[in-house]
Amino acid sequence: MFEQSLLSVLIWLPMIGGLLLLALGQQRAGMVRFLALVLSVVTFLLSLPLWTQFDGGSAALQFVEKTVWIDALNIHYHLGVNGISMPLVILTTIITVLIVLSAWKVIDKNVHQYMAAMLILEGMLIGVFSAHDALLFYLFFEAMLIPMFIIIGIWGGPNRVYATLKFFLYTFLGSVLMLIGLIYLYMTSGTWNLTELAALPLTMTEQTWLFFAFFVGFAIKIPMFPVHTWLPDAHVEAPTGGSVVLAAIMLKVGGYGFVRFSLPILPDASQEFTWLLITLSLIAIIYIGLVAIVQKDMKKLIAYSSISHMGFVTLGIFLVFMLMRSDGNSDMALTGAMIQMVSHGFISAAMFLCVGVLYDRLHTRMIRDYGGVINTMPWFGGFFVFFAMANSGLPGTSGFVGEFMVILASFQASFWIAFCAAITLILGAAYSLWMIKRVVFGTITNEAVESMQDVTTREFFILAVLAVFVLVLGVWPEPLVEVMRASVQQLIEHVSVSKVI
Amino acid sequence: MFGWSELIPALPELLVLAMACVVLIVGLYSSNRSGGGFIVFLSVLTMLFAIIITAKDHVATVDFSRQLLFNGSFIRDGFGDLLKIVVYILMIAVFFYAKQYLRTNQNVRGEYFALLLFATLGTMVMISGYNFISLYLGLELVALSSYALVAYSRTDIKGNEAAMKYFILGAMASGLFLYGVSLLYGATGSLQINEISAAIARQDNDMMLVLGLIFILVGIAFKLGAVPFHMWLPDVYEGAPVATTLFLSSAPKIAAFALAVRVLSQGMENIFDYWQPMVASLALLSIVIGNVFALQQDNLKRMFAYSTISHIGFMLLGLVGGADGVASAMFYIIVYLIMAIGGFGVIVLLSSKGIEAEKISDFKGLNQRNSWYAFMMLLILFSMAGVPPLVGFFAKLYVLQALIAAGYLWLAIVAVIFAVIGAFYYLRVVKVMYFDESETDQAIDVSFDVKAVLSVNALAQLGLLVILPVLFQYCIYVTKTL
Numbered sequence: 001m002f003e004q005s006l007l008s009v010l011i012w013l014p015m016i017g018g019l020l021l022l023a024l025g026q027q028r029a030g031m032v033r034f035l036a037l038v039l040s041v042v043t044f045l046l047s048l049p050l051w052t053q054f055d056g057g058s059a060a061l062q063f064v065e066k067t068v069w070i071d072a073l074n075i076h077y078h079l080g081v082n083g084i085s086m087p088l089v090i091l092t093t094i095i096t097v098l099i100v101l102s103a104w105k106v107i108d109k110n111v112h113q114y115m116a117a118m119l120i121l122e123g124m125l126i127g128v129f130s131a132h133d134a135l136l137f138y139l140f141f142e143a144m145l146i147p148m149f150i151i152i153g154i155w156g157g158p159n160r161v162y163a164t165l166k167f168f169l170y171t172f173l174g175s176v177l178m179l180i181g182l183i184y185l186y187m188t189s190g191t192w193n194l195t196e197l198a199a200l201p202l203t204m205t206e207q208t209w210l211f212f213a214f215f216v217g218f219a220i221k222i223p224m225f226p227v228h229t230w231l232p233d234a235h236v237e238a239p240t241g242g243s244v245v246l247a248a249i250m251l252k253v254g255g256y257g258f259v260r261f262s263l264p265i266l267p268d269a270s271q272e273f274t275w276l277l278i279t280l281s282l283i284a285i286i287y288i289g290l291v292a293i294v295q296k297d298m299k300k301l302i303a304y305s306s307i308s309h310m311g312f313v314t315l316g317i318f319l320v321f322m323l324m325r326s327d328g329n330s331d332m333a334l335t336g337a338m339i340q341m342v343s344h345g346f347i348s349a350a351m352f353l354c355v356g357v358l359y360d361r362l363h364t365r366m367i368r369d370y371g372g373v374i375n376t377m378p379w380f381g382g383f384f385v386f387f388a389m390a391n392s393g394l395p396g397t398s399g400f401v402g403e404f405m406v407i408l409a410s411f412q413a414s415f416w417i418a419f420c421a422a423i424t425l426i427l428g429a430a431y432s433l434w435m436i437k438r439v440v441f442g443t444i445t446n447e448a449v450e451s452m453q454d455v456t457t458r459e460f461f462i463l464a465v466l467a468v469f470v471l472v473l474g475v476w477p478e479p480l481v482e483v484m485r486a487s488v489q490q491l492i493e494h495v496s497v498s499k500v501i
Numbered sequence: 502m503f504g505w506s507e508l509i510p511a512l513p514e515l516l517v518l519a520m521a522c523v524v525l526i527v528g529l530y531s532s533n534r535s536g537g538g539f540i541v542f543l544s545v546l547t548m549l550f551a552i553i554i555t556a557k558d559h560v561a562t563v564d565f566s567r568q569l570l571f572n573g574s575f576i577r578d579g580f581g582d583l584l585k586i587v588v589y590i591l592m593i594a595v596f597f598y599a600k601q602y603l604r605t606n607q608n609v610r611g612e613y614f615a616l617l618l619f620a621t622l623g624t625m626v627m628i629s630g631y632n633f634i635s636l637y638l639g640l641e642l643v644a645l646s647s648y649a650l651v652a653y654s655r656t657d658i659k660g661n662e663a664a665m666k667y668f669i670l671g672a673m674a675s676g677l678f679l680y681g682v683s684l685l686y687g688a689t690g691s692l693q694i695n696e697i698s699a700a701i702a703r704q705d706n707d708m709m710l711v712l713g714l715i716f717i718l719v720g721i722a723f724k725l726g727a728v729p730f731h732m733w734l735p736d737v738y739e740g741a742p743v744a745t746t747l748f749l750s751s752a753p754k755i756a757a758f759a760l761a762v763r764v765l766s767q768g769m770e771n772i773f774d775y776w777q778p779m780v781a782s783l784a785l786l787s788i789v790i791g792n793v794f795a796l797q798q799d800n801l802k803r804m805f806a807y808s809t810i811s812h813i814g815f816m817l818l819g820l821v822g823g824a825d826g827v828a829s830a831m832f833y834i835i836v837y838l839i840m841a842i843g844g845f846g847v848i849v850l851l852s853s854k855g856i857e858a859e860k861i862s863d864f865k866g867l868n869q870r871n872s873w874y875a876f877m878m879l880l881i882l883f884s885m886a887g888v889p890p891l892v893g894f895f896a897k898l899y900v901l902q903a904l905i906a907a908g909y910l911w912l913a914i915v916a917v918i919f920a921v922i923g924a925f926y927y928l929r930v931v932k933v934m935y936f937d938e939s940e941t942d943q944a945i946d947v948s949f950d951v952k953a954v955l956s957v958n959a960l961a962q963l964g965l966l967v968i969l970p971v972l973f974q975y976c977i978y979v980t981k982t983l
Contacts, residue, residue, distance in 0.1 A: 070973065149931070
């Protein structure tokens with residue numbers, strides 16, 4: 001009984017809880033914090049059965065809920081997860097707990113609204129990952145702009161208004177074109193059900209137009225080069241928690257969208273434009289990696305590194321089409337891309353939280369204001385170095401697994417793709433470690449750094465949890481691979497069959 | 502033959518007429534000091550009774566059959582019933598907001614509410630008119646009441662100027678409309694909608710008919726405020742007292758919509774090919790001009806005026822979608838008007854004596870002053886911008902799908918791109934409310950009932966999601982039986 005509505009509970013518990021927090025108001029900040037923590041922890045605990053009771057051997061949709069919502073347009077409240085979406089749901093619930101904890105002391109203006117926005121956002125993100133009705137997906141996909149707009153706008157940095165408006169309008173423009181595409185699909189097929197849409201035959205011209213309609217929506221969200229420019233602004237201005245949720249989860253929605261929409265619904269157009277997507281991914285990996293090196297602002301550096309890492313995700317996804325032609329190991333490419341998504345979720349969250357820790361102490365994110373942090377904050381220095389290593393893809397951390405799988409797969413497709421992709425190992429190390437060298441190591445450069453206190457128990461806990469995930473996934477990724485295997489294989493079988501009329 | 506039994510389906514109209522007269526008389530003896538509580542009570546009561554009567558009649562008629570009364574000049578059908586009930590509900594909110602506004606300005610007079618009731622009556626006649634004479638009578642009743650309502654505060658120069666503009670342009674539009682009607686009469690030999698429809702079906706389309714159509718369309722476009730006949734709208738919205746602006750963007754818009762549907766979709770469905778491109782161009786121009794001009798407004802009333810123009814354009818796109826599109830247009834206008842009066846309602850609440858909170862900067866830091874009102878306004882603005890999960894998104898979705906079904910994919914794409922441009926000015930208000938620091942910490946003093954009405958009004962943007970399938974389904978039913 002409970003399992004039948006587990007996904008609904010996961011979506012609505014944080015959302016309704018969030019509205020409740022809004023009603024509590026500004027004065028009861030202590031209670032709000034406590035309640036928000038309880039809500040996020042309960043949501044996390046409730047999401048665990050998704051993992052434990054998941055049947056990894058099946059590619060079918062699990063924990064399905066389906067009721068008619070709007071009859072006139074055949075819209076269903078249809079939820080369900082498969083091996084690709086389930087890990088992302090759990091990633092969301094874990095990260096939200098950490099975000100609530102990280103905001104404990106830092107956010108003192110309108111705490112209730114901050115916590116409410118975060119919880120509502122969590123519900124919407126879970127909705128995105130579990131919706132199996134295209135319109136329901138779109139609903140959550142769009143709706144999460146509202147809390148994020150508020151989060152950046154109220155608690156952000158000095159240039160927050162520009163950043164948040166740019167963020168909103170950029171993503172809004174991308175998604176309305178996608179909406180037109182979805183309506184068109186509905187008009188042709190009479191359904192919003194993703195499984196039925198995947199089986200719908202379409203002409204090549206239709207597929208091409210739809211592919212670009214979806215491409216705009218998802219590429220902006222990921223974000224891919226050249227529509228990435230909103231991300232550095234949004235990241236720099238967002239409060240720590242906002243950056244974390246943006247990098248760790250919201251970017252994944254774009255990659256997830258490609259896997260859930262573009263590939264199964266438009267396999268032929270995806271095949272046709274593989275060259276474009278791979279080129280853009282490689283540009284993101286190399287060019288954005290180079291851009292990251294020269295950044296003076298730590299958050300901006302991590303933002304660019306996120307774009308570069310997400311390039312691996314799109315590269316992995318679209319390598320599938322090149323490998324299918326040459327009988328290569330296309331499973332590995334797609335699995336690598338998915339692992340990269342989860343792993344980047346943890347690593348980027350950790351990196352932003354580390355910068356947040358520094359920012360809370362000195363209120364600056366500029367690399368030049370730091371130096372020799374390890375002397376005053378040994379524990380923190382250890383964590384920061386570890387996460388930076390993971391960010392540059394050190395073997396043994398989760399950052400290595402996904403990138404390695406994608407690079408390995410790309411070797412089968414073309415040497416030059418692999419060559420370009422592998423450059424990231426150098427670039428990643430360059431920007432991460434050079435930042436570490438300037439911030440963490442060396443001698444103490446100024447008095448402000450000298451007076452810094454090491455991490456508190458709360459901060460230690462947050463970073464330790466993330467470190468454990470990064471290590472475990474790096475050493476033993478098998479459980480995650482296992483969960484995805486059936487779904488990935490099914491998807492690849494599906495896209496290898498042309499559906500052109 | 503005229504029989505007394507014919508009066509029964511027109512009972513709501515008779516009730517509103519009678520009560521308008523009662524309110525006018527009671528108003529004479531009700532002084533400013535009492536705050537007009539009794540008059541508001543009477544007006545709201547009238548609407549409540551009207552809801553009951555209309556709903557009862559509606560339920561009593563089997564399978565949405567229509568009743569033609571008074572020699573075919575008046576029609577009672579499901580389409581009219583639903584629109585009337587929406588008008589009553591909107592008017593209840595209008596009465597409460599008007600009370601709040603007039604009390605703040607210490608200018609409560611009975612005529613205001615009597616005029617509102619007469620305008621409501623005009624709206625109802627327009628919704629139920631089935632003959633160009635009765636349609637025109639309804640139109641003029643709404644228009645005359647509206648001119649007076651705009652000029653309500655006699656000492657306000659801006660209000661008088663607006664009323665003057667409104668009157669002159671309105672009179673001209675009425676003239677054009679009548680001229681069109683006379684041409685139509687010449688071409689078809691009748692003034693009754695169904696006879697016109699039959700006559701058009703019989704004959705080839707001659708010049709006179711098309712010319713009549715054009716003039717009638719101009720009249721309708723003027724009443725709706727569609728570009729290029731929108732010039733009056735920003736000036737009147739800005740100049741009128743905000744309570745009147747609020748009214749202007751409620752019932753009269755429904756009336757104009759009903760007129761458009763009766764004349765175009767019902768009377769001239771056989772020359773659909775002629776009016777479809779005309780309506781499409783009106784719609785496209787409205788969306789483009791409305792959104793672009795709204796971007797540069799600092800005055801919230803004026804910004805809402807341009808935003809109204811763009812929303813009217815979106816609604817007209819539904820009519821372009823043909824028979825199926827009428828339901829989506831109907832849903833759109835209902836949803837939009839709920840948002841619009843909510844938006845103006847917040848302006849009413851923030852206004853103080855003699856000063857209307859009409860500048861966008863008046864909303865600075867509203868979140869700090871009163872986070873509840875800020876949240877209400879946030880819901881309304883995002884709903885207007887068409888961001889899901891708010892109900893404004895679904896209204897747009899229905900129109901877009903009707904449009905794409907009719908083969909106008911490119912129009913749909915232009916419409917959504919301008920919807921994104923439009924999102925910017927709504928976001929700007931949200932930005933001012935949430936991200937800027939408040940300049941005053943003056944408490945917002947609002948009586949409990951008005952606060953409750955506003956909350957219901959704004960929360961409808963979320964709450965409608967529950968009844969949205971039902972409401973939309975119902976719009977489809979009633980438009981099918983047109």
